[in-house]
Amino acid sequence: MNKLNIENRRYLGSKTRLIPFIKKVINEECEGITSFADLFAGTGTVGWNFNDSNTEVILNDILFSNYVSYISWFGKEKINKTKIEKYLKKYNDTKTNEDNYFSINFSGTYFSKDNCRKIGFIRENIEQEYLKKNLNKREYSILITSLLYSVDRIANTVGHYDAYRLKGDLNRPLIMENLNIADNKTNDNNSIYSENANELVKKIKADITYIDPPYNSRQYCDAYHLLENIAKWDKPKVFGVAKKMDRSNIKSRYCTQSATLEFEELIKNINSKYILVSYNNMGKKGSPRSQSKIEDEDLIRILSTRGKVKVFEKNFNQFTTGKTKIEKHKERLFLCQVGKKSTKIKVKQKELGLVKSPLNYTGGKYKLLPQLIDKFPKDFNTFIDLFAGGFNVGANIECEDIIYNDSQNEVKRIVKLFQRYNYAKIVGKIDQIIYKYNLSNTILYGYDYYNCMSDSGLGSYNKEKYMKLRNDYNSTSHQSVEKDFLLLTLIIFAFNNQIRFNSKNEYNMPVGKRDFNSSSRRNLKHFAKKIHEKKVSFLNEDFTNIDISKYEKPFVYCDPPYLLGVASYNENHGWNVIKEKELLDYLKKIDDLGIHFALSNVIEHKGKTNDLLKEWVDENHFNIIYIKSNYRNSNYHIKNKDSVTREVLVTNY
Numbered sequence: 001m002n003k004l005n006i007e008n009r010r011y012l013g014s015k016t017r018l019i020p021f022i023k024k025v026i027n028e029e030c031e032g033i034t035s036f037a038d039l040f041a042g043t044g045t046v047g048w049n050f051n052d053s054n055t056e057v058i059l060n061d062i063l064f065s066n067y068v069s070y071i072s073w074f075g076k077e078k079i080n081k082t083k084i085e086k087y088l089k090k091y092n093d094t095k096t097n098e099d100n101y102f103s104i105n106f107s108g109t110y111f112s113k114d115n116c117r118k119i120g121f122i123r124e125n126i127e128q129e130y131l132k133k134n135l136n137k138r139e140y141s142i143l144i145t146s147l148l149y150s151v152d153r154i155a156n157t158v159g160h161y162d163a164y165r166l167k168g169d170l171n172r173p174l175i176m177e178n179l180n181i182a183d184n185k186t187n188d189n190n191s192i193y194s195e196n197a198n199e200l201v202k203k204i205k206a207d208i209t210y211i212d213p214p215y216n217s218r219q220y221c222d223a224y225h226l227l228e229n230i231a232k233w234d235k236p237k238v239f240g241v242a243k244k245m246d247r248s249n250i251k252s253r254y255c256t257q258s259a260t261l262e263f264e265e266l267i268k269n270i271n272s273k274y275i276l277v278s279y280n281n282m283g284k285k286g287s288p289r290s291q292s293k294i295e296d297e298d299l300i301r302i303l304s305t306r307g308k309v310k311v312f313e314k315n316f317n318q319f320t321t322g323k324t325k326i327e328k329h330k331e332r333l334f335l336c337q338v339g340k341k342s343t344k345i346k347v348k349q350k351e352l353g354l355v356k357s358p359l360n361y362t363g364g365k366y367k368l369l370p371q372l373i374d375k376f377p378k379d380f381n382t383f384i385d386l387f388a389g390g391f392n393v394g395a396n397i398e399c400e401d402i403i404y405n406d407s408q409n410e411v412k413r414i415v416k417l418f419q420r421y422n423y424a425k426i427v428g429k430i431d432q433i434i435y436k437y438n439l440s441n442t443i444l445y446g447y448d449y450y451n452c453m454s455d456s457g458l459g460s461y462n463k464e465k466y467m468k469l470r471n472d473y474n475s476t477s478h479q480s481v482e483k484d485f486l487l488l489t490l491i492i493f494a495f496n497n498q499i500r501f502n503s504k505n506e507y508n509m510p511v512g513k514r515d516f517n518s519s520s521r522r523n524l525k526h527f528a529k530k531i532h533e534k535k536v537s538f539l540n541e542d543f544t545n546i547d548i549s550k551y552e553k554p555f556v557y558c559d560p561p562y563l564l565g566v567a568s569y570n571e572n573h574g575w576n577v578i579k580e581k582e583l584l585d586y587l588k589k590i591d592d593l594g595i596h597f598a599l600s601n602v603i604e605h606k607g608k609t610n611d612l613l614k615e616w617v618d619e620n621h622f623n624i625i626y627i628k629s630n631y632r633n634s635n636y637h638i639k640n641k642d643s644v645t646r647e648v649l650v651t652n653y
Contacts, residue, residue, distance in 0.1 A: 003180035004149050006048045006073050010159035012223055015212060015278065016045045018331055021314045022210075022276075023049065025333050029310065030208060030274050037206035037272070039197040040213050042220075044070050047210075053187055060193040060200055062250050063220060065148060065231035067194035071141035072179055074190045079139050081178075087129075087143055088176050091122045100124060101235045106243055110155045110226065112170035119174065119230070122147055127233055146176045148227050160223035163242055198266050205271040212278040213254040213263070216293055217378075221247040259293035260374060264302045267336075275306065275336040295370035299334055301628075308340040355526040358488075359390030359414065360497035365559060365600065366392045368647070371627050373397070375649055377596050380555035386543050387560045390499075391415050394557075395530050405539040405546060410507075411499060412540050413484045414491075418531040419538075420481075426488075426528060430516060433489045437465045440515045457513025466493050466511040474506040492516050544582060548590055556590055556597040558583065563612070564605035577612065584616045591620065591652045600627075604646040617650055625649040 007016045015022065026033065036050040037058040043066065047057045051074060059070045095118070102120030107113040126147070130140040155161070156168035193200055201209070214220060221228060225244045229236065236245040253262045267275065279299060303309045313332040356366045365372060372393065384403040385394035389411065394402050406412050417426060434441055440450050440458045447453060450461040473486040487507065491497055493516075494509040502508045514520070539546065548554055560583055561575035583599075590597050603610050603624070617624055629647040 002177050004146065004177045005180050006043060006069075007045050009043050009149050009152055011043045012160060012218065012220065013212070013215065014043060014045065018278070018314065019046065019049050021312075021331070022046060022278075022333065025312050025335060026208065026274075026276065029335055029337075032273070033207045035206040035208070037204060037209045039200065039209060039211050039266075041070065042066060042212065044073055046212070048073060051187065051190070056187050056189040056191070056206075058191045058193070058204055058206055060195060060197060062194060062196065062252065063224060063228055064194055065224060065227045067192065068141045068231050069145045069148070070192045071138055072145040073181060074192060075138040075141065076188050076190065077136055077138040079136070079142065083135075084139060084142055084178060087126075088146065088178055091125075091143075091147075091176050092174075094118055094121055096121045102230075105238050106226070108170070109243055110157060110161065110164045110170075111151075115154065115170070115172075115174050119147070119151060122176075123230055123233055142179055142181075143176075144231055145179060148230060150174055150176045151230065152227065155226075161226040161242060161244075162223055198262060198269070201266060201269045201271070207272060208274040208276060209270050209272040210276045210278070211266070213259075214252050214293075215280055217255050219247070219251055219255050221250040221252075254293065256293070260295070260298045260302075263294055263298070267302050267306060270306070270338075273338055275303065275338060277303065277334040277336075278331065279334065280331050293374075295374060297370045298374075303334055303336040307336045307338040310335045310337075354396050355530045356523050357390035357392045357395065357415075357527055358497065358520065358524045359411065359491060359499060361389045361499060363559075363562065364390055364392055368627055368629055369393065369396055372598075372600070372649065375625055375651065376557070376598060377555055377653055379553075380596065381553035382551040382555070384546075384548060384551065384554055384556045386546070386556055386558045388412075388415070389559070391531075393559065394536070395527060395534070399555075400535065401552070402534055402536045403539060403551070404536055405541055405543065407540065407542060408499075408501070409479075409540045410484075410487060410501070410505075412538055413479065414488050415531070416538050417481070417484055417488065418528045419536055421528075422532065423525045423528040426485075426524065427521065429485045430489050430492065433469070433485060434516060437469045439465050439469070439489075439493060442515055442517055443521070458515055459511050459513050462493060462515065463511045466490075469493075470507060489516075492520060544586055548595055549593055554595055556587075556595065557600075558587070558597065559600040562602045562605070564602050564608055564610055580612055584613070587652075588616075588620060591622075596653045597651070599650040601648055601650060602645055603648045604644060606645075613650070620652075623651045623653075625651065 007014075034054065035056040035058070036047065037060075038044070038047040039060050041047055041059040041061045044059055047059050051057045057074060059074060061067060061070075098117065098121070100117060100120035102123065103113055103116035107116045111119065123144075126135070126140065126143045129135050135143070151174070154172040154174055156164045156170055158165070191204070197213075222244065225242075225247055228247075228250075229238070229245055238245050253259065277299065279294065300309055300311070311332055311334055313330045315330055354366070354369050357364070369392065373396065376397075380399060382401040382403065383394060383397045383399045384405070385391065386405055388394050388404040388406045389408075391404060394404055404412065404415060431441075433439075440452075440462055442450075442458070447458070450458060452458050452461055469486065470490055473483065473490060476483050476486070490507055490509070491499060493512060493514075495512040497512065498509055500507070500509050543558075548556055560579075563575065563577065563580045587597050587599060601610065601613055603613055625648060627647040627649055629645070
């Protein structure tokens with residue numbers, strides 16, 4: 001009789017092909033490993049490759065079907081191999097015409113009626129033999145595991161049980177095989193659990209803890225409900241086309257918006273010398289359900305609280321549940337040496353698929369995007385960026401329709417340029433203006449040509465030319481595309497690329513140190529491409545004039561001027577308590593319509609508290625999410641750079 005190996009089972013996210021990569025990293029980077037804990041062990045293949053007489057293996061998975069498998073492969077209870085072979089022969093020879101729980105519920109779906117009758121009979125007999133004490137726990141588990149592997153081999157699916165093929169082969173024969181368990185493959189100190197990983201880590205210890213959590217919204221209990229049903233054999237009521245039972249008690253929070261918080265709590269309580277995390281680079285690629293729940297920035301930030309972090313990556317062809325092809329997919333290993341001084345690793349936003357606006361606003365949200373997007377709801381058709389400004393947020397949102405609104409019409413017109421013209425056209429117009437006003441062009445001539453050094457910048461050379469350009473822009477009274485390109489060029493050459501208008505609506509930022517260099521061109525290119533890909537509608541309205549209810553399934557994001565701070569673009573427009581109250585009243589009306597919103601704001605700054613905002617949140621029972629931010633360099637007139645600024649995201653969902 002052929003034998004089954006532990007890897008002979010189809011499983012989403014299986015690490016079988018990555019075992020050499022994982023072992024290489026551990027062998028080269030870790031010392032003194034005598035115990036290995038796998039908190040989200042799945043089929044157990046990773047732990048199996050560290051399972052020997054010298055290494056204690058700790059396995060855990062919330063699914064009982066996986067737990068039963070661990071008892072079979074890793075258990076230390078003695079088994080009677082001859083007895084197991086007799087049971088397997090008996091089951092393979094079984095033929096029955098009697099209906100049972102399994103045939104009544106699953107015939108004609110994943111299996112034929114005959115196969116369903118056989119599966120139900122075998123599983124019931126295994127249960128009865130165990131209750132009669134004819135089987136010990138490990139022998140019982142081996143027979144169930146053999147049945148699970150054999151069932152999975154003939155199932156009319158693509159490897160999971162979210163659905164079955166409508167025209168598949170239901171009549172493939174069910175043949176159970178024994179497990180290929182070597183006698184010397186077990187350490188007597190191995191431990192097996194089926195618990196919430198976050199609770200388990202509080203009571204176990206290992207030299208290395210390996211973490212391979214769910215990456216996305218696809219719940220494993222949904223994908224493997226049928227195998228879970230067979231393993232537990234509680235014979236629950238099933239429902240729906242896929243014949244699922246109630247799985248609410250085994251849903252993972254790592255598949256929800258709480259994933260980052262769960263991960264943070266998990267890492268905090270691990271007792272190990274090393275923490276090794278598997279996590280792919282899906283980010284926002286693939287279908288929404290396949291997109292990663294925890295951002296790279298958060299993974300590294302959280303692991304860095306425990307020690308030094310290194311990142312290793314390997315190209316990998318991702319298995320998907322449909323026909324989607326994921327380009328440049330990588331599996332990564334994040335290794336934390338606990339207790340060693342942390343070396344800060346910066347995660348580049350471009351690696352997360354995010355683009356940066358060429359229009360720089362004080363308090364702009366580009367660096368906060370991973371945190372914000374992770375907190376946004378996932379189910380909306382229209383994204384309304386109510387105070388869009390440079391459009392860092394709206395440009396990076398994936399949905400059917402995006403509404404850009406800003407009261408500063410000049411800025412709105414510039415952003416609209418990126419939708420109206422392609423990158424080559426925009427760069428061509430900017431270069432024409434640079435040539436006309438004799439501004440620096442270090443792409444062509446470098447810094448030496450202008451008698452300037454990179455550190456000191458180009459301000460001394462460009463100042464006079466820049467002022468000529470600024471005066472020409474401000475003296476042009478009528479709006480036009482040509483004027484819009486003048487403003488865009490001004491912003492590129494302005495101090496910190498910032499936007500500021502005086503009370504006469506004249507642009508009045510001073511000259512900056514940089515010009516239209518390679519970095520600026522690259523950012524502009526990516527931003528322009530992103531805007532071209534989206535369906536964006538532009539508004540120039542006071543927010544109170546916008547009727548949100550007319551949009552299809554909207555989500556409203558607000559990043560208004562902050563009551564506790566003065567940004568350069570707002571200092572002459574006077575955002576005050578009256579405007580703050582208008583906005584809060586407006587958002588309450590949106591909430592009354594059942595529409596989701598998220599409000600970025602500062603609740604504490606320079607020792608002051610936005611009591612108006614706090615009282616409004618408390619009164620309406622909205623949520624406050626604290627955002628990790630750093631605006632210490634955004635106001636050069638603050639004497640105490642260490643004054644606490646608490647950025648928050650207020651949501652009604």
